[in-house]
Amino acid sequence: MVPDRVDVTFTSGSDPIAAWWFPGGTGRRPCVVMAHGAGATKRCGLQPYAQRFAGVGFHVLVIDYRHFGDSGGQPRQLLDPQQQVDDILAAVGYARSRDDVDPDRVAVWGTSFGGGNVVIAAVRDGRVAAVVSQCPAMDGLTLVRRSLTQPGFTAGALLAVVRAVAADLLAAGLDRPPAHIALVGPPGSGALMSAPDSEPGYRRIAGPDWSNAVCARIAVLITRHRPIWVADRLPCPWLVQICDRDTVAPTASAMSAARRAGTRAVVRHYDLGHFDIYVDQGFDVSVQDQLDFLCHRLAPEKS
Numbered sequence: 001m002v003p004d005r006v007d008v009t010f011t012s013g014s015d016p017i018a019a020w021w022f023p024g025g026t027g028r029r030p031c032v033v034m035a036h037g038a039g040a041t042k043r044c045g046l047q048p049y050a051q052r053f054a055g056v057g058f059h060v061l062v063i064d065y066r067h068f069g070d071s072g073g074q075p076r077q078l079l080d081p082q083q084q085v086d087d088i089l090a091a092v093g094y095a096r097s098r099d100d101v102d103p104d105r106v107a108v109w110g111t112s113f114g115g116g117n118v119v120i121a122a123v124r125d126g127r128v129a130a131v132v133s134q135c136p137a138m139d140g141l142t143l144v145r146r147s148l149t150q151p152g153f154t155a156g157a158l159l160a161v162v163r164a165v166a167a168d169l170l171a172a173g174l175d176r177p178p179a180h181i182a183l184v185g186p187p188g189s190g191a192l193m194s195a196p197d198s199e200p201g202y203r204r205i206a207g208p209d210w211s212n213a214v215c216a217r218i219a220v221l222i223t224r225h226r227p228i229w230v231a232d233r234l235p236c237p238w239l240v241q242i243c244d245r246d247t248v249a250p251t252a253s254a255m256s257a258a259r260r261a262g263t264r265a266v267v268r269h270y271d272l273g274h275f276d277i278y279v280d281q282g283f284d285v286s287v288q289d290q291l292d293f294l295c296h297r298l299a300p301e302k303s
Contacts, residue, residue, distance in 0.1 A: 001045050003068055004022070004051075004134065005020050005021070005022055005047075005050075006020070006021040006022075006023070006053075007019075007021075007073065008020070008021045008022065008061075008081050008094075008139075010090060010091070010093075010094040011090065012066060012083075012086055012087045012089075012090035012228070013066070013083070013086065013090075015066045015071065015072035015073045015092065016071060016072040016147055017063055017064065017065075017066065017072075017087055017090060017094075018042075018063075018070030018071045019042070019062060019063045019064065019094075020042055020047075020050065020060075020062040020100055021059070021060070021061055022031040022050045022051065022053070022054040022059065022060035022061075022062070023054065023059055023100075024053070024054045024055075024056070024057045024058040024059045024060065024300060024303075025057055025066040025158065025235050025303070026100075027057035027100065027303055028100055028101065028102050028303060029057060029058065029059050029100060029101065029102060029105075029300060029303040030057075030058055030060050030101075030102055030103075030105035030106065030107070030129070030299070030300055030303065031058060031061060031095045031098075031105070031106050031107070032050075032053050032059070032060045032061070032062065032105065032106075032107045032132075032295075033061045033063070033088065033092055033095055033107070033108050033109065033111050034046055034050060034060060034061065034062040034063065034109045034110070035063060035084070035087075035088050035091075035093045035108070035109070035110040035111075035114035035116055035117055035118055035166065036063075036064075036110075036111060036114050037075070037110075037112030037113045037115075037215070038066070038079060038112060038113035038114075038137075038183065038192070038193075038218075039062050039068070039079060039183040039192075039210075039211075039212075039214050040068070040112075040205075040206075040207075040210065040211050041068050041069030041070075041207055041210060041214075042062045042063060042064050042069055042070075042207075042259075043069065043207025043208065043209055043210070043279045044205050044206055044210055044293065045109075045205035045207075045208045045279075046220030047062070048063050048283065048287075049109070049287055049290070052287050052291065053073050053290075053291070053294070056197070056291060056295060056300055057069065057301060057303060058298065058300050059098075059100065059101055060296065061091055061094070062261050063087060063088070063091045063179055064246060065079075065083070065084045065087050066080075066083055066084075066092070067079070067080070067083075069209055071087075074160075075177065075178045075215060076085075076211075076263040077178070077179070077180060077211060077213050077214050077215055078214075078215045078217075079113075079214045079215065079218040079222075080111075080218075080221060081117065081140070081221055081222065081224075081225035082221075082225075083118050084114070084116050085120045085121050085246055087103055088108060088110075088117055088118060088121040089121050089124060089125055092106055092108065092121070092128065093127055094135045099221065103127075104127070104129065104303070105129050105298045105299075106127075106128060106129055107129050107294055107297070107298060108121055108122055108128055108130075108131050108132070109129040109130065109131075109132040109135075109290070110131075110132070110133055110134070110136065111134040111135060111136075111226070111278075112134070112136065112137055112248065112249060112274070113137045113152075113249075115133035115134055115136025115137060115138075115249075115286070116133070116137045116139075116140075116181070116228075117134060117227070118132075118133060118140050118227070119123070119133060119136070119138070119227040119230065119231055119234065119238070120132055120227050120230055122234055122235065122236060122238075123132075123230045123234060123235070124278065126133050126235050126256045127235070127270045129214045129236055129296060129297060129298055130189035130236050130237050130238070130239070130293070130294060130297045131234065131236060131237070131238040131239070132238075132239045132284060132290050132293065132294070133238065133239065133240050133241065134241045134277060134290075135241060135242070135243045135248075135253075135254075135274050135277055136227075136240065136241075136244055136249060136254050136257075137225070137227075137248070137249040137250075137253075138227050138228040138231070138249070138250075138253040138256075138257040139221075139226050139228045139250065139253040139257075140221075140222035140223050140224065140225035140226055140252050141223050141226060142250045142252075142253050143222060143249070143250070144219065144222060144223055146193065146250055147192065147193070148212050150187060150188075150194045150247075151187050151188075151189055151195075151196070152186075152187035152188030152194070153190070153194065157188055157189065157190035157251065158190070158290075160190050161181060161190050161206070161216070161219060164179050164180070164181045164216035165179075165181075165216045165217060165219045165220060167179035167216065167219070168180075168215050168216035168217045169217055172215075172217060173298075178215040178216070178217075179215070179216050180213040180214060180215060180216060180277040181213070181216045181218075181219070182205075182212055182213060183196075183202070183212050183213060183214050183216060184198045184199040184202045184212060185195050185199055185212075186199060192214065192218065192219075193248055195247035195248060195274075197245070197247055197273050197274070197275060198247070198248060198274075198275075199224070200275075201273065201274065201275025201276070202275060203277065204278075204279060204281065205275065205278045212275070227257065228253055228256060229267075231258070231261045232261060232262070234259040234261050234264050234265075236264065236297075237265075237266065237293070238258075238261055238264050238265045238266065239266050239289070239290065239293040240254055240257070240258045240261075240265050240266065240267045240268070241256050241267065241268050241270065241277070241286055241289065241290075242255065242268070242269050242270070243270050243272040243273060243274055243276065243277055244269055244270065244271055244272070245272060245273045245276075246272075246273060247273060247274060248274040248275075249274060256265070257297070266293060268286075268289050270282065270285065270286060276282060
Protein backbone atom coordinates (compact mmCIF):
# COMPACT_ATOMS: atom_id res chain seq x y z
CA MET A 1 0.00 0.00 0.00
CA VAL A 2 1.38 3.43 -0.97
CA PRO A 3 1.73 5.73 2.07
CA ASP A 4 0.03 9.13 2.01
CA ARG A 5 3.07 11.09 3.12
CA VAL A 6 6.69 10.44 4.10
CA ASP A 7 9.14 12.80 5.81
CA VAL A 8 12.40 13.21 3.87
CA THR A 9 15.52 15.33 4.36
CA PHE A 10 18.24 16.59 2.03
CA THR A 11 20.69 19.49 2.19
CA SER A 12 20.87 22.96 0.70
CA GLY A 13 24.17 24.67 1.30
CA SER A 14 25.20 23.28 4.67
CA ASP A 15 21.70 23.11 6.15
CA PRO A 16 19.13 20.30 6.23
CA ILE A 17 15.91 20.84 4.28
CA ALA A 18 12.85 19.12 5.73
CA ALA A 19 10.24 18.05 3.20
CA TRP A 20 7.15 15.94 2.70
CA TRP A 21 7.15 13.25 0.02
CA PHE A 22 3.74 12.30 -1.38
CA PRO A 23 4.02 9.18 -3.58
CA GLY A 24 1.89 9.25 -6.69
CA GLY A 25 2.08 5.50 -7.10
CA THR A 26 4.73 2.90 -7.78
CA GLY A 27 7.39 3.10 -10.43
CA ARG A 28 9.15 5.91 -12.23
CA ARG A 29 6.89 8.95 -12.32
CA PRO A 30 6.89 12.71 -12.88
CA CYS A 31 7.38 14.88 -9.80
CA VAL A 32 6.08 18.27 -8.68
CA VAL A 33 8.36 20.25 -6.33
CA MET A 34 6.30 22.70 -4.23
CA ALA A 35 7.48 25.90 -2.53
CA HIS A 36 5.45 28.08 -0.16
CA GLY A 37 5.07 31.86 0.09
CA ALA A 38 6.78 34.51 2.20
CA GLY A 39 7.23 33.54 5.84
CA ALA A 40 5.17 30.38 5.46
CA THR A 41 5.91 26.71 6.04
CA LYS A 42 4.82 23.57 4.25
CA ARG A 43 1.99 23.32 6.79
CA CYS A 44 0.45 26.57 5.53
CA GLY A 45 -2.16 25.24 3.14
CA LEU A 46 0.01 23.19 0.76
CA GLN A 47 -1.03 19.65 1.69
CA PRO A 48 -4.41 19.78 -0.12
CA TYR A 49 -2.63 20.64 -3.38
CA ALA A 50 -0.05 17.88 -2.89
CA GLN A 51 -2.75 15.32 -2.21
CA ARG A 52 -4.59 16.27 -5.39
CA PHE A 53 -1.42 16.02 -7.47
CA ALA A 54 -0.46 12.66 -5.95
CA GLY A 55 -4.02 11.44 -6.54
CA VAL A 56 -3.58 11.66 -10.32
CA GLY A 57 -0.14 10.01 -10.37
CA PHE A 58 2.48 12.65 -9.62
CA HIS A 59 5.08 12.23 -6.96
CA VAL A 60 5.13 15.45 -4.92
CA LEU A 61 7.89 17.03 -2.84
CA VAL A 62 6.82 19.87 -0.50
CA ILE A 63 9.67 21.77 1.16
CA ASP A 64 10.32 24.10 4.05
CA TYR A 65 12.84 26.74 3.05
CA ARG A 66 15.91 27.13 5.22
CA HIS A 67 15.27 29.17 8.39
CA PHE A 68 11.58 28.16 8.46
CA GLY A 69 9.49 25.27 9.71
CA ASP A 70 11.34 22.01 10.21
CA SER A 71 14.35 22.96 8.08
CA GLY A 72 17.68 24.07 9.49
CA GLY A 73 19.37 27.43 9.18
CA GLN A 74 20.17 30.29 11.52
CA PRO A 75 18.89 32.82 12.29
CA ARG A 76 15.31 31.64 12.31
CA GLN A 77 12.72 33.48 10.19
CA LEU A 78 15.33 34.78 7.75
CA LEU A 79 13.60 35.40 4.43
CA ASP A 80 16.49 35.43 1.97
CA PRO A 81 15.20 35.26 -1.64
CA GLN A 82 18.46 34.01 -3.13
CA GLN A 83 18.74 31.22 -0.57
CA GLN A 84 15.14 30.23 -1.22
CA VAL A 85 15.85 29.84 -4.93
CA ASP A 86 18.85 27.70 -4.01
CA ASP A 87 16.60 25.58 -1.79
CA ILE A 88 14.20 24.94 -4.68
CA LEU A 89 17.10 23.92 -6.90
CA ALA A 90 18.35 21.57 -4.17
CA ALA A 91 14.86 20.06 -4.00
CA VAL A 92 14.79 19.55 -7.77
CA GLY A 93 18.18 17.86 -7.54
CA TYR A 94 16.97 15.59 -4.74
CA ALA A 95 13.87 14.63 -6.73
CA ARG A 96 15.94 13.77 -9.80
CA SER A 97 18.26 11.63 -7.69
CA ARG A 98 15.44 9.27 -6.75
CA ASP A 99 14.99 6.03 -8.68
CA ASP A 100 11.22 6.51 -8.71
CA VAL A 101 11.34 9.92 -10.46
CA ASP A 102 11.69 10.57 -14.17
CA PRO A 103 14.34 13.32 -14.13
CA ASP A 104 13.03 14.80 -17.38
CA ARG A 105 9.53 15.26 -15.95
CA VAL A 106 10.10 17.44 -12.89
CA ALA A 107 7.93 20.55 -12.46
CA VAL A 108 8.21 23.37 -9.94
CA TRP A 109 5.17 24.93 -8.23
CA GLY A 110 5.24 28.11 -6.16
CA THR A 111 2.67 30.36 -4.56
CA SER A 112 2.85 34.09 -3.76
CA PHE A 113 6.53 34.93 -3.12
CA GLY A 114 7.34 31.34 -4.04
CA GLY A 115 5.60 31.88 -7.36
CA GLY A 116 8.39 34.23 -8.35
CA ASN A 117 11.10 32.06 -6.80
CA VAL A 118 10.22 29.08 -8.99
CA VAL A 119 10.58 31.18 -12.14
CA ILE A 120 14.17 32.08 -11.25
CA ALA A 121 14.85 28.46 -10.23
CA ALA A 122 13.52 27.14 -13.55
CA VAL A 123 15.67 29.56 -15.52
CA ARG A 124 18.79 28.67 -13.57
CA ASP A 125 18.10 24.93 -13.80
CA GLY A 126 17.29 24.88 -17.51
CA ARG A 127 15.76 21.38 -17.44
CA VAL A 128 12.53 21.89 -15.51
CA ALA A 129 9.60 20.54 -17.52
CA ALA A 130 6.90 22.96 -16.35
CA VAL A 131 6.31 25.82 -13.90
CA VAL A 132 3.20 26.79 -11.95
CA SER A 133 3.01 30.22 -10.29
CA GLN A 134 -0.08 30.84 -8.18
CA CYS A 135 -0.84 34.52 -7.36
CA PRO A 136 2.87 35.20 -7.92
CA ALA A 137 4.95 38.09 -6.59
CA MET A 138 7.06 38.86 -9.64
CA ASP A 139 8.76 42.12 -8.68
CA GLY A 140 10.15 42.83 -5.23
CA LEU A 141 10.54 46.54 -5.85
CA THR A 142 6.86 46.83 -6.77
CA LEU A 143 5.96 44.84 -3.66
CA VAL A 144 7.75 47.38 -1.48
CA ARG A 145 6.00 50.27 -3.22
CA ARG A 146 2.63 48.62 -2.66
CA SER A 147 3.39 48.09 1.04
CA LEU A 148 4.23 51.77 1.43
CA THR A 149 0.97 52.86 -0.18
CA GLN A 150 -1.43 50.59 1.68
CA PRO A 151 -4.40 52.37 3.34
CA GLY A 152 -3.49 53.69 6.78
CA PHE A 153 0.27 53.40 6.31
CA THR A 154 1.73 56.36 8.21
CA ALA A 155 5.05 58.11 8.61
CA GLY A 156 5.22 56.60 12.09
CA ALA A 157 4.85 53.08 10.70
CA LEU A 158 7.54 53.77 8.12
CA LEU A 159 9.91 55.05 10.79
CA ALA A 160 9.36 51.92 12.87
CA VAL A 161 10.15 49.71 9.87
CA VAL A 162 13.29 51.72 9.03
CA ARG A 163 14.52 51.40 12.60
CA ALA A 164 13.89 47.66 12.60
CA VAL A 165 15.71 47.22 9.28
CA ALA A 166 18.70 49.22 10.51
CA ALA A 167 18.81 47.21 13.73
CA ASP A 168 18.61 43.92 11.85
CA LEU A 169 21.33 44.83 9.37
CA LEU A 170 23.57 45.87 12.27
CA ALA A 171 22.78 42.63 14.08
CA ALA A 172 23.69 40.63 10.97
CA GLY A 173 27.03 42.40 10.72
CA LEU A 174 27.83 41.81 14.39
CA ASP A 175 26.48 38.23 14.49
CA ARG A 176 23.83 39.16 17.04
CA PRO A 177 20.19 38.02 17.33
CA PRO A 178 18.07 39.53 14.55
CA ALA A 179 15.44 42.25 14.73
CA HIS A 180 12.06 41.26 13.36
CA ILE A 181 9.05 42.87 11.74
CA ALA A 182 5.57 41.40 11.53
CA LEU A 183 4.76 39.46 8.39
CA VAL A 184 1.08 40.41 8.44
CA GLY A 185 -0.91 42.95 10.41
CA PRO A 186 -3.84 45.36 10.23
CA PRO A 187 -3.72 48.47 8.03
CA GLY A 188 -1.21 51.00 9.31
CA SER A 189 0.66 48.45 11.40
CA GLY A 190 3.89 48.54 9.39
CA ALA A 191 3.74 44.80 8.77
CA LEU A 192 5.19 43.42 5.55
CA MET A 193 1.62 42.74 4.41
CA SER A 194 -0.99 45.13 5.83
CA ALA A 195 -3.86 45.20 3.32
CA PRO A 196 -7.24 44.72 5.04
CA ASP A 197 -7.50 41.07 3.92
CA SER A 198 -3.87 40.12 4.64
CA GLU A 199 -3.94 39.16 8.30
CA PRO A 200 -7.28 37.30 8.33
CA GLY A 201 -6.45 35.63 5.03
CA TYR A 202 -3.00 34.48 6.09
CA ARG A 203 -4.15 33.28 9.49
CA ARG A 204 -6.80 31.15 7.82
CA ILE A 205 -4.14 29.01 6.13
CA ALA A 206 -1.37 29.34 8.75
CA GLY A 207 -0.06 26.09 10.15
CA PRO A 208 0.70 25.37 13.81
CA ASP A 209 4.41 26.07 13.27
CA TRP A 210 3.85 29.49 11.67
CA SER A 211 5.35 32.59 13.29
CA ASN A 212 4.19 36.10 12.42
CA ALA A 213 7.71 37.51 12.18
CA VAL A 214 10.54 37.77 9.66
CA CYS A 215 14.01 39.28 9.92
CA ALA A 216 13.58 42.95 9.05
CA ARG A 217 16.42 42.95 6.50
CA ILE A 218 13.92 41.49 3.99
CA ALA A 219 12.74 45.04 3.32
CA VAL A 220 16.13 45.62 1.66
CA LEU A 221 16.74 42.14 0.19
CA ILE A 222 13.36 42.07 -1.52
CA THR A 223 14.04 45.15 -3.65
CA ARG A 224 16.74 43.23 -5.55
CA HIS A 225 14.53 40.18 -6.10
CA ARG A 226 12.83 40.69 -9.46
CA PRO A 227 11.78 37.43 -11.17
CA ILE A 228 9.96 39.48 -13.82
CA TRP A 229 13.29 40.22 -15.52
CA VAL A 230 14.11 36.56 -16.25
CA ALA A 231 10.63 35.43 -17.35
CA ASP A 232 11.63 35.73 -21.01
CA ARG A 233 14.33 33.08 -20.40
CA LEU A 234 12.01 30.36 -19.13
CA PRO A 235 12.85 27.05 -20.84
CA CYS A 236 9.41 25.48 -20.46
CA PRO A 237 5.64 26.09 -20.28
CA TRP A 238 4.49 28.31 -17.43
CA LEU A 239 1.03 28.51 -15.83
CA VAL A 240 0.47 31.99 -14.38
CA GLN A 241 -2.56 32.21 -12.08
CA ILE A 242 -3.58 35.80 -11.37
CA CYS A 243 -6.04 36.87 -8.67
CA ASP A 244 -7.67 39.98 -10.11
CA ARG A 245 -8.50 41.40 -6.64
CA ASP A 246 -5.02 40.71 -5.25
CA THR A 247 -3.97 43.33 -2.65
CA VAL A 248 -0.60 41.69 -1.92
CA ALA A 249 1.10 40.63 -5.17
CA PRO A 250 0.60 43.30 -7.85
CA THR A 251 -1.27 41.81 -10.80
CA ALA A 252 0.36 44.19 -13.28
CA SER A 253 3.76 42.65 -12.55
CA ALA A 254 2.45 39.13 -13.11
CA MET A 255 0.79 40.10 -16.39
CA SER A 256 3.91 41.91 -17.58
CA ALA A 257 6.05 38.87 -16.74
CA ALA A 258 3.65 36.62 -18.65
CA ARG A 259 3.92 38.87 -21.69
CA ARG A 260 7.70 38.66 -21.47
CA ALA A 261 7.46 34.85 -21.49
CA GLY A 262 5.45 34.97 -24.71
CA THR A 263 3.89 31.73 -25.92
CA ARG A 264 5.38 29.75 -23.02
CA ALA A 265 2.96 31.44 -20.62
CA VAL A 266 -0.57 30.15 -20.03
CA VAL A 267 -2.48 32.80 -18.09
CA ARG A 268 -5.59 32.20 -15.99
CA HIS A 269 -7.50 34.96 -14.18
CA TYR A 270 -9.69 34.55 -11.08
CA ASP A 271 -12.10 36.98 -9.47
CA LEU A 272 -10.41 36.43 -6.11
CA GLY A 273 -8.26 38.12 -3.49
CA HIS A 274 -4.73 36.95 -2.75
CA PHE A 275 -5.69 34.50 -0.01
CA ASP A 276 -9.03 33.36 -1.47
CA ILE A 277 -7.31 31.03 -3.93
CA TYR A 278 -6.16 28.67 -1.15
CA VAL A 279 -9.61 27.78 0.18
CA ASP A 280 -13.16 26.78 -0.77
CA GLN A 281 -14.21 27.40 -4.36
CA GLY A 282 -11.04 29.37 -5.11
CA PHE A 283 -8.97 26.28 -4.33
CA ASP A 284 -11.23 23.97 -6.32
CA VAL A 285 -11.06 26.08 -9.47
CA SER A 286 -7.36 26.91 -9.31
CA VAL A 287 -6.15 23.40 -8.50
CA GLN A 288 -8.17 21.97 -11.38
CA ASP A 289 -6.43 24.37 -13.76
CA GLN A 290 -3.10 23.25 -12.30
CA LEU A 291 -3.98 19.59 -12.78
CA ASP A 292 -5.04 20.16 -16.37
CA PHE A 293 -1.82 22.04 -17.11
CA LEU A 294 0.51 19.55 -15.40
CA CYS A 295 -1.19 16.44 -16.74
CA HIS A 296 -1.01 17.76 -20.29
CA ARG A 297 2.71 18.48 -20.00
CA LEU A 298 3.98 15.74 -17.69
CA ALA A 299 1.56 12.90 -18.60
CA PRO A 300 1.51 10.93 -15.31
CA GLU A 301 -0.76 8.29 -16.89
CA LYS A 302 2.14 7.20 -19.12
CA SER A 303 4.31 6.24 -16.15
